[in-house]
Amino acid sequence: MSFPDITPELSARMPDLRGRLLANQSLAELTWFRIGGPAQVLFSPADEADLAYFLAHLPADVPVTVIGLGSNLIVRDGGVPGVVIRLGRGFNEIAVEEGHRLRAGTAVPDVRLAKAAADAGIDGLAFFRGIPGGLGGALRMNAGAHGGETRDVLVEARGVDRAGNLRTFANADFGFSYRHSGAPADVIFTSALFQGRPGEPAAILAEMERITQAREASQPIREKTGGSTFKNPPGHKAWQLIDAAGCRGLASGPAQVSTMHCNFLINTGGATAADIEGLGEEVRRRVKEHSGVTLEWEIKRIGVPG
CATH class of the missing domain: 3.90.78.10 (UDP-N-acetylenolpyruvoylglucosamine reductase, C-terminal domain)
Incomplete structure (x- = not known):
């Protein structure tokens, strides 16, 4: 099926938009199941400012759905009405900060965060090696594996709400529980700060290899x-x-x-x-x-x- 094309109307409302709008874009290839219908509009923002601009000018009656790497997702066959937002290159940076911390964009795959932490000698984040998907999804569902959970290492996260406002949430604001976050549903997280501890890169990489082998043997x-x-x-x-x-x-x-x-x-x-x-x-x-x-x-x- 296909939806009415609303991209010309959106483009007219947002002359300074830098991201890409695609009408009736198939989502099947963006999911690990390789199934599902199209997005009425698929939007890939250029960066956080572009995302905020888009949301601030998007009509309030247009539904917004956010997807990540598609590892934990079923897109139903009739597709997704409204706008589907998928963060890309503008949300894919990782920076090492003082105090054994890492700041990363929410489009970063979990496994890449684990590897960056290991390379920097930051222990405590190796469990992300066992989680398929990206950091945005990890924040939303308190993803965990092999004895660790997102809530154990998150300091804070930054995002944009439905009105286009930038907001920052401390760990305590999430109301984390098992595979659940109580953060406002309308916030699209754009980056997060994680706390680790001193470690030896070789030992951390060995732990990641153990996790990899355990996954391959059992999943x-x-x-x-x-x-x-x-x-x-x-x-x-x-x-x-x-x-x-x-x-x-x-x-x-x-x-x-x-x-x-x-x-x-x-x-x-x-x-x-x-x-x-x-x-x-x-x-x-x-x-x-x-x-x-x-x-x-x-x-x-x-x-x-x-």
Whole structure:
């Protein structure tokens, strides 16, 4: 399907815009699942000032959705109405600061932050090696792996709200909990400051290699997948509940529960977003029936059905 093209109207309202506006742009290739419909408008701002200018001049009735590297995302087949914002090169810098700190743009992949920290002899951020995606998503969902979480190392983050105002949030302002941030939903984070501790680069790189090997041995990282599908319920591990409910390898057409790690869904080739999401809902139903536990989606789902 396609949406009405509103890019001429937006361009007319924003003569000084430097970023790129694309109408009815496919989002499938921007997600790890390789599925989903188009964005009515895909906007890639040039930098933070350009993003603020865009949001300040965007009509209030136009919906805004933000995506990152697409690792933890299902775009539904009908696409996403309004504007989808994806941060790019203007948000991809990393700077080492005094006191074993790193300041990074939110388009930086988590793994790149971990490597930059190791190179600078900054320990405490190696766990980011085990998280697929970018820093913007890590802030939004308090991403974590291998014993570390974003909230453990975040000092502050900077962003732009829906009205185009620049805002700064301290760690305490986020209201972090397991795979959750309570920061205002309308804020698009643009950069963040992380606190580490002194470390030896060789030892940190060795820890990152251990994390890499553990991921490759236990997760289907070379498949078209979206990472962990469901949050771990209190007192349980999602994969164990899914396995106990007999869902390992369960398939719905080309959508399948991974046989390697059954909290991962896989597009084996030609799956639609409806196939993937429908399989996830079937897994939730079977787990609820078997154990009485309700699984909550960890993967973000956006857009309208096809």
